[in-house]
């Protein structure tokens with residue numbers, strides 16, 4: 001029997017590697033579009049049409065994960081690269097799908113839960129229906145990213161944008177970094193520690209993608225995050241519990257700003273309050289394997305390298 005083909009644009013990174021393993025294990029033929037050559041990869045530049053577009057013909061699904069890392073200083077040049085890598089890859093994928101003889105029936109485009117404005121203490125959690133869309137740089141990038149997906153002329157292809165929260169895994173993403181900090185006494189509140197953290201176990205990320213692919217009646221924007229966000233203080237407290245370092249270091253905002261400058265990153269990644277609820281996934285009947293952060297960390301921390 002012919003295997004179903006899944007195309008992962010930008011699938012060489014943290015989430016792409018997990019999706020590759022997950023869907024290969026379920027019998028899919030996974031093809032990765034990458035700017036770097038390698039086994040199972042097809043070359044593209046994330047900007048222009050090319051021979052790679054033939055891979056879309058008859059594919060069962062396409063998922064676009066391409067995007068330059070946001071873990072950098074938001075200089076003008078970096079802002080441009082962050083935005084362009086997302087809008088141009090989405091635009092060219094839309095053009096390629098639109099030109100297919102046998103287009104994939106479903107296209108999932110990554111987006112980010114960072115599309116919502118910083119959640120003030122008195123604001124309810126952001127759902128897809130009532131969430132407050134922000135106007136800062138990263139929030140605008142997310143809107144442009146999604147707009148490219150909706151602007152595509154792909155009438156035979158169901159489209160979903162995945163407003164994904166911080167994905168926790170043992171082999172990449174934010175958790176290994178945070179765990180290293182906790183080991184050295186930095187499992188303490190960052191800033192006030194009252195900012196909300198929305199997160200998702202990487203296995204639930206893959207399971208949610210599978211769920212959305214299978215439910216042909218679903219389209220539009222989906223929040224991909226666990227149903228129980230927690231505060232930064234609670235999150236760090238859970239991590240600290242695993243390492244119990246001999247001393248703890250305070251992390252006031254001013255110190256974090258200096259640290260972020262020296263490490264060439266931005267404090268927004270840890271100080272922005274993100275309170276997001278996966279209302280549409282829950283309404284559709286998706287069941288999380290790791291609904292609480294305590295459960296997710298119990299599974300992941302022992303497997304950290």
Ligand SMILES: NC(=O)c1ccc[n+]([C@@H]2O[C@H](COP(=O)([O-])OP(=O)(O)OC[C@H]3O[C@@H](n4cnc5c(N)ncnc54)[C@H](OP(=O)(O)O)[C@@H]3O)[C@@H](O)[C@H]2O)c1
Pocket residue numbers: 010011012013014015016033034035036045046065066067068069081084085089110111112113164165166167168173174
């Ligand atoms: N990880 C998270 O917690 C999280 C949360 C929310 C949203 N997201 C979004 O989900 C996507 C995947 O996340 P990830 O953690 O897997 O990221 P990642 O590990 O950084 O992988 C992203 C991939 O994008 C490709 N890429 C980078 N710059 C590019 C450019 N200028 N043009 C075209 N492709 C480019 C790279 O593939 P090649 O070098 O092989 O071409 C890279 O492997 C990203 O867009 C990210 O913003 C991630």
